[in-house]
Amino acid sequence: MSADIFLGHQGVIHRAGRALSNWIYLGGVKAFADGSLGSNSALLHEPYFDDPHNYGLQVLEFESLFNMTIASDMSGLQVAIHAIGDKANDLILDMYESVALKNGKRDRRFRIEHAQHLAPGTADRFGQQGIVASVQPDHLLDDADAAIRKLGVDRAQKGSYLFRSLLSSNALLALGSDWPVTSTYPLRAIRTAMTRIPPGWDTAWIPSERLSLNDALIAHTISAARACFLENEIGSLSTGKLADFVVLSSDSWDEFATVGSTSVNATYVGGIQAYP
Template sequence: MALRSLVLFAALALVGCSSSPTADLVLTNGTVATLDDDHEQVEALAAADDTLLAVGSADAIDAYVGGDTRVIDLQGRLAVPGFIEGHGHYMGMGQAQMQLDLLGTSSWGRVVAKVDSSADETASGAWVEGRGWHQEKWTSTPERMVRGFPTNARLNEAAPDTPVYLTHASGHAAIANDAALEAAGIGPNTPDPEGGTIVRDAQERVTGVLLETAAGLVQEALDASRSGMSAADRRARRERQVRLAAEEALANGVTSFQDQGASFETIRLYREMAERGALDIRMYAMVAQGEVTPETQERLAEIRTVGAADQHLTVRAIGEVTVDGALGSRSAWMLEPYDDAPNDTGINVTPMERVREIAEIGLDEDYQIAVHAIGDRANRETLDLYASLFEAADGRGAERRWRVEHAQHLHPDDISRFADLGVMASMQAIHACSDAPYNYQRLGAQRVDQGAYLWNTLWADGAVVGNGTDVPVEKIDPLASLHCTATRQVPGTDTTFTPDETLTRRRALQSYTINNARMAFEEDVKGTLTPGKLADVTVLSENILTGPPERLREATVDYTIVGGEVAYANE
C-alpha cells in the first residue's frame, strides 16, 4: 500500500468518528457492492487523495463532505471495485485502434471489402493491417478453403500491389496477400519455422495463411517497412498506442490492466509515462518471454518493481509464455487428435525445454510465471513442469502464485492439480461463449463436457480463478465476459454452453476484481471497496447483481474512477 495511504488510514483510526476528515470525492445514494465481508453492501463511499476513507450509509458518509468535495449522486446506480483486466495485450489493444477492425465481420467477403476500401486510401508503400477475422463465425463459407481457412486469392485481387496482413481474432494465425508474402521472402520453398506452419494446398502452393510463429515472418517485414521512421515518430506512435488503449480500457470500467508480454522497451515507456502521470491506468506488466534469457537475467533484476509511481506500475512477472496456440486455428496442443482433423494434435509453439529455462530464471529472480496453455496436453505439460520446479526448489508453489493463462481444456486427471499445486487459473469467460459454436466440432462431446472452461469446477476445488477478455482477441468489455461467466449463453442464441460451469453473479464479479488482484499480489491495495485501499471504482447504470441476467449485457459504464479521480464519465 502506498505510504500516504497507510498514514491517512492510521490518522483516521486515531480521530474516530467525532472528527471526520474531508473527502475529495463522495459517491452517495446508490448501491455500493464492496465485496468486503465486513461491509458487503452499503449506500455510499468517501475518498481522499487516492484512498478510500469510508463506506457506509448516505447519512454517515455525508459527514465527510466539505466545501471542495465532489459529490456524485448515484441515483440508485451500482458502484463496484474497479474492474481489473486479468489477461490482455495492452499495446495490441492500442494498435487495434489504428488498423482495420475485423471483429464481428460476418463473411470473408466483408473482410475483403474492408481491405479493398482501405487499400484505395493507403499511401504508396504503406501496408493494410487488420485484426479480428474468424472463419468459424462467418455466416457463409468461402468457395475455396484449405485446412479450414480461406486462401489469399481475393486479397490479391483487391490489393495486388499493396501488402496486406490480417491477424486472426485469436492472434495465433494470420493471412497475408502475395505482396506481403513477397516482402517477407516467403515462397514455394520456404520451410516452416519452429513452432509454426505456412499453410499450403494440395499442390504445395502457399495459401497466405500463417499459423503461430510463421506469422512472425510477415510481422518482421512489416516492422522493417517502418524502419525509415524517425526515433521521434516511432516514440509518438507508441505513446499514441498507450493513450488509445487507456481510453478504451477506462470507457469499459477497467482501472487496472495485466499486460501479457511487454518488451523491455515497452516497460521503459510505461515507466516514463507513469512517472509523469500519463499512464492513466494501473499497469501490471509482464516481461515478454523473448526478452528472458540467461544473458538478460541481470536486467530482470534491475527492472523489477512493485507499486511504482503511486501504484501505477508493477513489474514482477514473465508472461505469457506460449506453450501452444488456439482452438480456432487447431493449434491448441491436445493429448488426442482433433475430431475434425484426425491427423492433427495442435502445435507446441515454445519447446518445453525453453519454457523450463524461462521458469528457472523466474525462480532465481522471484518473478511470477504465466504460461499460455489452451489444449489439455499444453496444460498437463505446464503443470508437470511447475510441479517439478516447485519440488526441486522449496515446494512453496502457492506463495509464488504461478499462473496458467486460459486453462481452457483440461484432462479430468489434471483438474485438481491447480489447487493442489497452488497454481492460479487465469481464464477468460468470454471465450467460452464465443468459442462454443465450434467446440464440439473440434473436440467431441466427451472432451468438452469433461474438461472445457471449468470455471465452477476449479473454483469449487479451491483454485483461484481470474477473468479477462484477452483483448484485442475480444473487445475489452468486462460486462460481456461477466454475462458469459454467469449464463454461458451462446451469443445470438437462446442456448447455453456447459451451463453447470456458471458462477453466481457475486463470484463472477469477484473473478474480475479481488481474484485478479490476488493474481497480481495486490489484494491488500485493490479488489474490494475497503477503507484504506485504493479508491478505484466502477459505476454501472444497472445493478448487475440482481434482476434478470440481461442486465449484465444491458448495463453501461457511467463512471470509471482511478485513485479517487474520475477518469471517464459517460456524459
C-alpha cells in the first residue's frame, strides 16, 4: 500500500473518527503470516507429523511485514495479521513488540487473527503485550482430527485452540465466525467454545480449554466490539449505544450447550425490530 493511501486513511480517521455512520466504520489493515493447517502451510517450529520435511509457509518476508506494520501503525490504522501455526504466532508477537517500541506507546490494539496453535508460553504473551486474540471457535469442529494427524497427539493437545489459556493471560479474547469459511450463526460458536466437542466425538477436545457461557458471551459481544474500537457504540446494552440485541427462545443458560435447544426469536438493530 502506498504512502498516499496511508495518509489518506489517517486523514479520514482524524477528521471523522472511526464511525462514518451507524453502518460504516473504518477498521484497519490485514496481512497474512502463514497459510492453514489443513493445507500443511501453517508455519510451525517443528515439522508436520504427517510430512516430516515440511515446516509450513511464511507468506511474507519478515522485513516486508515489519515495514508495512510500522507504516500502518504510524498512520493510525489498526493492524490485524493472520497467524495459525505456532511459529507464525511467535513471529508476529515479536514483530508487534518491536513496532510498539519503535512507534511509541498508544492504544493500538494489535490483533492476531486465529491464533490456533501456540507454543508453550505463547498464550501468556498475548496478555503481557496487550494483543487481541481474534479466535473463531467453529474452526475447532473441522480441525480437531486434522490437528492430531498433522501435529501429533502431544503437540495438538498442548497448543491447539487455547481459549481458556488466552483468557487467563488477560488477553482480549474476541470470538467470531470467519465467515464464509464457517457459519455466521453465533449460537453454534458459543456452544462450541463451551463444549469443544467435534463431530463424531463423545467427549470434549482439551476440556481444560472450555469457556463458561458468560465468558463466551462476553467474548462475542463487548470484547469483540472492543477489539474493533467500537465499545462505545455496540457490544452491550448501555445508555448511548445502538441497542443491537436478540431475543432468545430460552431463558435457561443450561440449555445453551444443547444442540437445537435455543434459537433466535427476534433481532433488534438500533432498537428497531429487524427480524422476523
